[in-house]
Amino acid sequence: MNFLFVVPKIARAGESYFFPIGFGYVVSYMKHKGFNVFCLNLCHYDASIEQQLHKCIKDKHIDVICTGAMSFYWNEVSEVVEIAKKINPEIITVVGGAIITADPKLVLENMKIDYGVIGEGEITMAELAAALTSDGEIAKVRGLIFHDNDNGLTVTAPREAISDLDSLPFPHDEGLEYSKWLSIKRVELSGVGALFHDIDEKVRLHEIITARSCPYNCTFCYHPLGQKYRQRSLDNVFQEIDYLVRKYNTNVLNILDELFSFDEKRVYEFASRIKKYNIRWMAQWRADNVNEKMLKILKDSGILTLGIGVESMSDKVLKSMRKHTTKADVDKAFKLAGDAGVNAGGNLIFGDPEETEETIKESLDWRMKHPEYDIRLRWLLAVPDSQVWRHAIEHNLISDKVRFIKSKFPVINLTKISDRKFNKIRRRIMYLDFTQLFMKGKVLSSKKESDTYEGKTVYAFTVECPLCHQISRYKHPLDTIRLYTIVLCKHCYHRIKIKTKKAFLDDYNVIHGFFYHLLFMYHVYLGRFVFFRSFYNIAKGFKRIMKKN
Template identity: 30%
Template sequence: MKILIIITRFAKGAYTYDKNSTEKNYTYMVPLGLPYISAFLKKNGYDVTILNLNHLEGKVQDLIRDELSKNQYNIIFTGGVSIYFPDLRDYVQYIREDSPDSKIVIGGGIISAQPEIMYSLLKPDFIVIGEGELTALELMQCIEKNGDPSKVDGIGYTENGNLVLTKPRKPIIDLDALPYPDLEGMGFDEFLDHTLPTFIVYDTVDFPRPYPLLASRSCPFACTFCFHTIGNKYRQRSIKSIIDEIKYAVRKYKVNIIHLEDELFAYDKERALEFCKQVKEFTDTVPYKIYFNLSLRVDCADEQILDALKSIGCTLIGLGLESFSLTVLNSMKKHTSPEQIERILQMIAEKGLAGQGSFIFGDPAETFETATETLDFYNNHQDIIRGGITLGFVVPFQGSPLYKYCVEKGIIKDEIEFIEKRSQEGYPFFEPMNLTRMSDSEFEKLKDRVFTAAFTTGYFSIPISSESVNGVNEIQIRCPYCNQVSVLKNINYPKRFEFQQIGCRHCNGKFRMVTPYYPAMRFIFKILGFNRINSLKKTFDRIRNVGSNERKIGIT
């Protein structure tokens, strides 16, 4: 049995789907779901190949066709989150055309959120709902023996023209028993060799070699905007298992950044402190500096935790902020408060660290007054926000309670139409849906205020110098927080009105590296506001497109 796993080509920046794109892409957060499944299947004796489309140049259709022409695969696995619906839809079509005998299996958040709808739209042979390792193995064994798929928990398939969903799969409790994800199979060395300090989580070093590590699975909380692909049963790996993987990653890949993809670090304080102790014991033996990035809730940290994190080289801490209004936080079921948010940001700043997170507007409980509470805090506390906090609007992702609310209230009138529209237009982050009780005109004013603040608030700095030294670009820039000069390598000078979010190498504050054009643009943006600037841009784009089309047909 030969198995192919396809990792989708991830989007750069805000998601838009372009089936004709031919570019390689190394600017992505490494997915762990499919590599974990690959490792588990390999451990159980199966022949698995991973096709990582991000590392290949050419149209996706041609790349898949080329791989299928070289090898005959019995089973093809793929999947992802909901925004990659158009990619997965096309992958199914390409596989059907070029390898009609292959069984197609799709999993991930896109399936777990809407199994019936996505099965009908994507039309694979099987879908995997929830956690995938045991399900993938049992499904493989079932197909191999021509067995009864109804005996495999956590899948969907067609029988007599009808979709059959088997009983849900119980969560894997012993996470230590799972093998490390098959990053080697997806070309991890190539990824590391091409990773630049352009992600805010990677800008601590000039030549980042980040390693993604899953220390736990799921989350026991139920925030309304969030969807847990594998349910709400929170499970943690043992500290020994995590430390062993860190040692493995450092020795095998020479990584210098460990990115803990753990939503609730410090949920268990004693465990977090013991983890930091054991990490430090190991990293002190490594001949180079290793940095850590991780996330925690604002109600699960104190000075002792932050001191421990700083001692192991943690410079950036992801935070679940969402709003500075208690009304909105309660509506989101965050179980946190504005006072906790301010306190954790203040402590992080005092420790010379930086927080990362977002304030997201537009919850159903949002009003102009609640939004003003958040905007006022954001505008007046840049000294403790330290550049790592972004502004945006809440998105009703499929499967979340917020999405279900939109369906129940008729905000989303037709789910299939909604999915198809997003597949054609991408995720319109600058055209958010009005989920509030505000009128559309009031909501437009709020959108203007939020995005204007996003573009015009925060610290920035113009580089002192930029030159190539031994073929590597080198930039000197003064930090607007501590006034110290940092020398940044392997990063390009921004173009005209563009900017690059970077971190100070002395105080860890985040700020925008900009060109001399930027202050004027920012001033104009502040005067005109986002909505007028956006309207002008749309007008210019229409004129440009008309002119382009006229030239194509010979009118001009």
């Protein structure tokens, strides 16, 4: 049998997106087990999905089509399986990932899926493939859901978590066009969201996973890879890093672990070993895992930014979220990071069921008091199968699960604050976030370069950092319609904002300002309405048009 693994179209050709590492692991494992595997990454092509699938299915004589993603991409996954069935009604469709694991029955009842893979997919998919190839007994394969002969659903015995992660082949499979993903030109550095590398520098960003799941159970989180926290050995991790450096000349590493800082001894060893590679790297930290000794070692190792779990500056809300940290932990972590010269960032997440006007004020007051901190303002989303999701279902805040997921998890009022007041507060917070609450850097000089980038004028400009007072030089084309451009200081790595007009003297004009204010109106006032959310892609289209002009 021939198996086709399809990455849903979660991005347009040429747009930056997170490489589907989980998908890569399954593809690599299937190839390792000797199955006939073909791949199609829809994110890299402009042709219609139906056209691409039709050609691939017919040319490769595909028997089984496999896809999957996070629940957020329900529409994109559904489109793949529906088109596949339209091309060949007899083709077998298999879907995996968080979209299945979170609510297997909901998905099987609402998509044209033959088999759903629950939990980690490597072993389950290989055993399913073996059963399909040899006409084996599907019901004996653990970790599956499928339609039975009585028009019902059969859920097989659960699959145990993979304990030996070192036994899995690396996920950077060229079938998924990993090299093409690497070649995508990123003006802003993924994971940082700011200008850092100059346009003529080769940013060779790679993403890896060194552990699966998380030892904690915050109410807003969902762990699609199971509840058991497992780590790869560092020898195995550095074998992968050696491979990436040797083949792709990696210079930036984004560690996608849900939590990297859990094992302090392991962190120290990693920092010691990564130093010789001269790689800038990023990872996620708990606030209570940050200490002075660790920060010194991290800075010496080449850390680019530390993602700290902030979430709230109210102990009442942190307790409700089951964070097992306090606002004192957060305050201390950011102060230590600042003193050590290490950039730390995080999110304030508003809207927990225990949130009140007073707790919101606590968090906002802290944010406004510390513009030097790299903090984003976000709203709590009810992600399928998280504790917050279950709370919303139990309190009838989500009447139609499928519609809610298809709408990309719109913000709902989980608090006891009245809807009217909640929406007013939300607009204020969205306004603050949209206006970019970072310290202002000073553009000292700007001039046009003779070279261009994708037809755009390139500017060389210098910026004085308001924190370390060092001067950084940048070389970029205009790539935003916002009044302010975010840059990362090349000395202290703090995110700061500069006036776009000052950096891009002749290219930023009144038209950009007009579309900026349109987007501002959408994000702050109109985005909460279903009618206007349906036009969000049009708004993004305007933004892309302005970037090209």
